[in-house]
Amino acid sequence: MFEIDALRLLVTVAEAGSFTKAAARLDYTQSAVSRRIASLEKESGGPLFERLARGVRLNPAGHALHRHAVEVLARLVSAEHEMAVIRAGRGGRLRVGAFATANVSLVPAALRAFARARPDVEVVAVEGRTGESMRRLADGALDLAVVSDYPSGLPPVDAVTTEVLLADELFVVLPRDHRLAGSGTIDLRELRDETWLQDVSTDRPMMLAEVCGRAGFRPKRITRIAEWTGKFGYAAAGLGVALVPSLAAWAVPAELAVCRLGDLAPRRTVHVALPADPLPAALELRDLLREAAG
Numbered sequence: 001m002f003e004i005d006a007l008r009l010l011v012t013v014a015e016a017g018s019f020t021k022a023a024a025r026l027d028y029t030q031s032a033v034s035r036r037i038a039s040l041e042k043e044s045g046g047p048l049f050e051r052l053a054r055g056v057r058l059n060p061a062g063h064a065l066h067r068h069a070v071e072v073l074a075r076l077v078s079a080e081h082e083m084a085v086i087r088a089g090r091g092g093r094l095r096v097g098a099f100a101t102a103n104v105s106l107v108p109a110a111l112r113a114f115a116r117a118r119p120d121v122e123v124v125a126v127e128g129r130t131g132e133s134m135r136r137l138a139d140g141a142l143d144l145a146v147v148s149d150y151p152s153g154l155p156p157v158d159a160v161t162t163e164v165l166l167a168d169e170l171f172v173v174l175p176r177d178h179r180l181a182g183s184g185t186i187d188l189r190e191l192r193d194e195t196w197l198q199d200v201s202t203d204r205p206m207m208l209a210e211v212c213g214r215a216g217f218r219p220k221r222i223t224r225i226a227e228w229t230g231k232f233g234y235a236a237a238g239l240g241v242a243l244v245p246s247l248a249a250w251a252v253p254a255e256l257a258v259c260r261l262g263d264l265a266p267r268r269t270v271h272v273a274l275p276a277d278p279l280p281a282a283l284e285l286r287d288l289l290r291e292a293a294g
Contacts, residue, residue, distance in 0.1 A: 168268050211261075228248060
């Protein structure tokens, strides 16, 4: 593997046409330049320059390596510029993760404002559960994430900080013709005989089991549906009822009624999570998420 400094020296010698002139440009001794070029030639398997009476010039192998060296050095300059732009918050790419219902209104509202303020920043949005997003932040695969403490608290992750955005109350959605649809607020115990529409995951504690347990009963029937559109479809068809976060309440179809659960209403906390050294663009999006949450 060729060293970057050696490639820079190769380009400088080729431009200067002699070891002596290259040494003067770089503030090296002529002997130091000769030794470095000899080392590079040994590494590349043979001579790179023709030694002339007055100076040197690239031979065919030298021309080939010179072409690659120019490309590599140009890419490094471009990378340095891009990193400076990103660090200054003036461009680059921002990778944003969020859980499903945060993507209904909270995150899109903040990203719309962000796109107006920073049109030069490319946003890459990734949907995922909280644990996955926290891990991706720690691994450097995300620059910001919106996460929640549901169902079992925020996982502790080194080099990731979190800040509370809002408290998210969960409601229940019912078919419009349900006997309790017009109640506004429902005692959860009145739903003890209902079929509940629940996430497909069975490897972690579920808020439904917890809240029903606090109300003194266990759900008699659960239909496992992964996506919110599926839950809404089943509920509208009278095939069950479902908990829905306030973050997603406005997206509930007109065929369904949204009711509160009073003192037994489950709640979760929504956070914005950042790596230890966040990008300026990530900090700006964090501020816009605060505004959207407010």
